[in-house]
Amino acid sequence: MHGIRGGRATRRRARSTVLTVLTALTLVVTTAATSQAAEPPATAKASATTKSAAPSAETTETSPFASASGEDCTATAPGSKERRAGAVESCVTVTPAPAKAKTRAAGAPAAAAAAGSCDITNPGNYSYERFSYCVTGINVTYILRDSRGLEIGRGTLAVSTGADLSATATTWSEQVTVTMTGASGDVTALNAKFRVSCGAGCTATKTAPWYGGAITLGQTLTGNVTYSSPQTTGSSASFLTSYAMFVTSPGATATDPNASWDNARQVRCDDAVGGTSVAGCAVPSEMAVVPMKATSSDAGGVVATYGWAQKNLNGAWGKKGSPLTRSTTGVAGRTAATCGGFTAQPELVDTDSCADFPFGEAKEGGAPGDRCVDVIPNLGNGEWDTYVLNDGHVLDPASPCVQSHVTPAEKQFAATQLAEGFTDQRVIDGDAFELPVSTPDTTGQARCLSNPAPTPSIPNGDGWFRNETEPVPFVNQTDHADGPGLRPARAQGCIARKRGKGTGTSNPVTGMKDAEAYKTANGLTYDQSRCHLIPSVLGGKGTSELTRRNL
Known part of the structure; x- marks a missing residue:
């Protein structure tokens, strides 16, 4: 200082x-049996969430979870339990939770509702910070219809996902939670499988949060998936995380997901900060x-x-x-x-x-x-x-x-x-x-110290000095060739406890030398016999401010 x-x-x-326009997350309901979900390893363990190393200055933004139009319908298998009950097709729709839903579904444990650092008061929206993302209030609805198209059973699943990224690591964990919040008619239980993936530059190292997936009303399935995006010095990769659900009646086999979506915003992993920084990940749009x-x-x-x-x-x-x-x-x-x-x-x-x-x-x-x-x-x-x-x-x-x-x-x-x-x-x-x-802002001091100093002024320790001048018609009263000039008019000071050290007044010889230097530096002329040098002690190291007074 x-x-x-x-x-x-x-x-x-x-x-x-x-920085970027909020991008609505698009749900894609698949209708063609073209991909088979990869089966996870038989002995995968859920890894703990990696906590962010970011400071607490983060702010939270949201992106709306946009529902897809239409629904995905599949014929029930001949001889299946659903067909014997009169259902000829099962249909799945995915929608955000109603805006009025402000709390987690009844029966869901508190730990499941708080996926990652998710804002559970804003269901149906993705929430983002620089080092986290999450969504709550994704409602997946499973409906059975008979040959007349009438609904004979319905089940509703509430989905939440959330993750904390790390500023010093390129691996992270995402928590996935599914709770069965509704059941009616011939739907008393469901089977919910979940798979994740991510774009180029990223690998989902654990794609399934749980195995099996049988769930009944009020029950919750929860588990972690993991990702990795290793980077070399100077490199960077941005990508979306993606999600797929296979929802069926118990015992039925789904070969394709009947609900899938992407994260609304990209994740970026990089080793491009420079200096001594190591690689890490963030949400770059935050x-x-x-x-x-x-x-x-x-x-x-x-x-x-x-x-x-x-x-x-x-x-x-x-x-x-x-x-x-x-x-x-x-x-x-x-x-x-x-x-x-x-x-x-x-x-x-x-x-x-x-x-x-x-x-x-x-x-x-x-x-x-x-x-x-x-x-x-x-x-x-x-x-x-x-x-x-x-x-x-x-x-x-x-x-x-x-x-x-x-x-x-x-x-x-x-x-x-x-x-x-x-x-x-x-x-x-x-x-x-x-x-x-x-920066600090002190209070409880004299008004002249609390308020801005006048313009112009010169600091002195904790206070300030100000010298004012006024015009005079002639610099030299006996020789008007020098024209008009200025003379001291008023001096002000705001003195604080801490004051600078000033120098003493100039002696006549030193004063004259100072005056010559001042005159030369400022292009001034004066009559030595009619101009006095008035030292003004300013503080700090101390210098003499040379002013002129008309006699």
């Missing part, structure tokens, strides 16, 4: 969370959230700059609704462009260096430095404040970038947080991400 040294620059102070934080004890100048820019500039880069986009190529070039023309202020910041925002790690970075707001963050009174340099009194909120005066330690502190955030959220090239920034 750093506090600003006293100086002459004019400053302005200010106090310093669906916005990554990369939080950054700086306390009063941190080297937080760069982080404070990000927060200030989000609040004060129109770009609001990284705030909710204005995400940044990671770009792993051209980082150095974008940083160099934004820091172009940067002028270090070593009298204000030790080992002063440029921090750019939007930073070069984002596609939005790289705006030319001559269009940036020039700022300096300062830790005062326990909180981070930001001062605008730029020798201007009015901040242009349309500025496309920020140049910030910070120490190398502050740059490293921010870079480490950013890299860790990319790893935790699996942010790869092209991923959009939000960048919520948190």
Whole structure:
């Protein structure tokens, strides 16, 4: 962290969370006997769900579970129990649960309802976080009809599935739960088999959550399936998980699934984050959230700059609704462009260096430095404040970038947080991400410390100084050739407990030397016999601000 040294620059102070359209899940009711479900190994064990390593900043989004039109009907087998009961066909439909259903079905155990990290209060919809997906309220209905087309029996199955992904592993487990919630007429029991698969780049390593599948009213079948998507350095694979059910009366044999569907959104497994990151998986359509934080004890100048820019500039880069986009190529070039023309202020910041925002790690970075707001963050009174340099009194909120005066330690502190955030959220090239920034905001202090400092002002420890001038018609009352000028009019100060160290007033000889330097630097002329130099102690290391007074 750093506090600003006293100086002459004019400053302005200010106090310093669906990428894709929700895709409806389409249920496909199969009508042709063209595929045979693979039989699982005889001795497969259900594996425990892999917990996500993601931070708690995740938000939840939903995609509607869209029902298919029509139903899948199959003739009952001659001599079968159903045919003897008068049923000539069995039909299966799949629909989302009614919107009014807010709780799990009666008789289903609590553990079964909470598949993965599923939101059971929103049945009939897929729920997503960056590292999880789930769906509840899939109703599979089995109906027996006689030769007149009249219903003689009905059974209803409620299906839920859910999984937690891992930011540090490319294998995961998905819990599947089926509960028989309805039975009437000639349907008193059903047989429910379940199979899963996934797209290119992924393998379902355990395809069946259970074996057998006999179920009666109020009973629940639950078990895990598993997937694997190994990746090599730099590789990435996106795919859908897919589901198939074989629903029959007990004893009947189904050769094809009579209900099948795909996950509404893709899962992505990759080893493309970079750095020391290992391979892992995420739901890429869920916005990554990369939080950054700086306390009063941190080297937080760069982080404070990000927060200030989000609040004060129109770009609001990284705030909710204005995400940044990671770009792993051209980082150095974008940083160099934004820091172009940067002028270090070593009298204000030790080992002063440029921090750019939007930073070069984002596609939005790289705006030319001559269009940036020039700022300096300062830790005062326990909180981070930001001062605008730029020798201007009015901040242009349309500025496309920020140049910030910070120490190398502050740059490293921010870079480490950013890299860790990319790893935790699996942010790869092209991923959009939000960048919520948190810095301390102190209370219970004097009003002049709680409110923004006037414009322009100069920081002094935890407080600030402000010198005002007024115009005069002539710089030199005896020689009007110099034209009009300015003279000191009013000085203001907001003094806090922590104050900077000032230097003493200049002696006449040193003062004259300072005046010569000031005149040369600013292109001014004056009559030495009629112009006094008035040192103004500013704090920090301390410098003498040279002003002129007309006699």
